[in-house]
Amino acid sequence: MxxxxxxxxxxxxxxxxxxxxxxxxxxxxxxxxxxxxxxxxxxxxxxxxxxxxxxxxxxxxxxxxxxxxxxxTPVDIIKHLELLEVRRPLDETVARCVIARASDQDLATLQAQTEGLLVAAAARDREVYFRHKRALHEALVGAAYNPTLTSTMGPLHAQSRRFWYTYEPTASFLDCAGIHATIVAGIAARESDQALAGIGTLFDLLDQITRRALDRRPLV
Missing domain, CATH: 1.10.10.10 (Winged helix-like DNA-binding domain superfamily/Winged helix DNA-binding domain)
Structure with a gap:
């Protein structure tokens, strides 16, 4: 890292x-x-x-x-659907690496960022919510201790942040934050099945939200 x-x-x-x-x-x-x-x-x-x-x-x-x-440039919804296809297996790889390599301090950081994300989601505070989501993603990638993953995930996360800041409804904040909490709980317990199942649930939801955005104007 x-x-x-x-x-x-x-x-x-x-x-x-x-x-x-x-x-x-x-x-x-x-x-x-x-x-x-x-x-x-x-x-x-x-x-x-x-x-x-x-x-x-x-x-x-x-x-x-x-x-x-x-x-x-404009925000391209179709490209974001393609990005989700690429990110899903990479997020699974990140989780596996974190489970194998993370220190106790790394796991404590992930749990603290998750708690902050849940609080921001409950408050429907878009700025703080996305700040915590970014910090959580960066902490996860950092705890994987794989420089290739770090350089690969950075641009993908940036593109995702741009899309979600524009299109993610505040009503979905708690659902998404809750799924992130489930993923982090699985990682912290070093239970790969739980973490990977959570990632699958998350990306299914993100795909649904993205497809609904095809018929909706930007939220901000």
């Missing part, structure tokens, strides 16, 4: 900030912005902003148009 104490680069800071601006729709689909405008808003130079945008382009968040600016 990457050393959490390593200082973050300016490019990483820019990436996290712009990614969140897009996910939260501060930069809405169809918006056209410039490197200079983003750098001014973030108080960062053009170089880290340019590096961040190059990374965001690779995961489909933006299109870079020379001499015109940077276009924020």
């Amino acid at each position: 990457a050393d959490a104490r390593r200082p973050r680069s300016l490019a990483e800071t820019a990436y996290d900030a712009i990614e969140q601006m897009i996910i939260s729709r501060h930069l809405a689909p169809g918006a056209m912005v410039s490197e200079g405008e983003l750098g001014e808003e973030l108080a960062l130079g053009r170089t880290p902003v340019r590096e961040a945008l190059a990374r965001l382009k690779t995961i489909g968040f933006v299109e870079v148009h020379p001499r015109r600016g940077v276009l924020v």
Whole structure:
């Protein structure tokens, strides 16, 4: 797992900030912005902003148009259905690795993040809910101790966060959080059958919500 104490680069800071601006729709689909405008808003130079945008382009968040600016891409529901197909077996692999390798401290962190997620879900607080969901996903991937999984899951989770921030109804927060709690409980008990069954239940629900979103406008 990457050393959490390593200082973050300016490019990483820019990436996290712009990614969140897009996910939260501060930069809405169809918006056209410039490197200079983003750098001014973030108080960062053009170089880290340019590096961040190059990374965001690779995961489909933006299109870079020379001499015109940077276009924020739309959220594609069909692509998200494809993403769910890819993520399901990878999430199962993450769970197996965590069960095999996680320390007691790792498991305590997962349980603490799950508790926070349940509280945010009950309050229907979209911002806090997605903050805890991101932290939980990152803690799970980190506890797998597999750098290849870390580099693979990061972009997939980012794309999922963007979709769910736009389309997940607050009414489903408690159901999803409860399933996450079941998965984490199975992992903490090192019971792979329980964890994998929970992942199957979760992805069946996510698929249903995604398909319903085909006929619904964005929620935010």
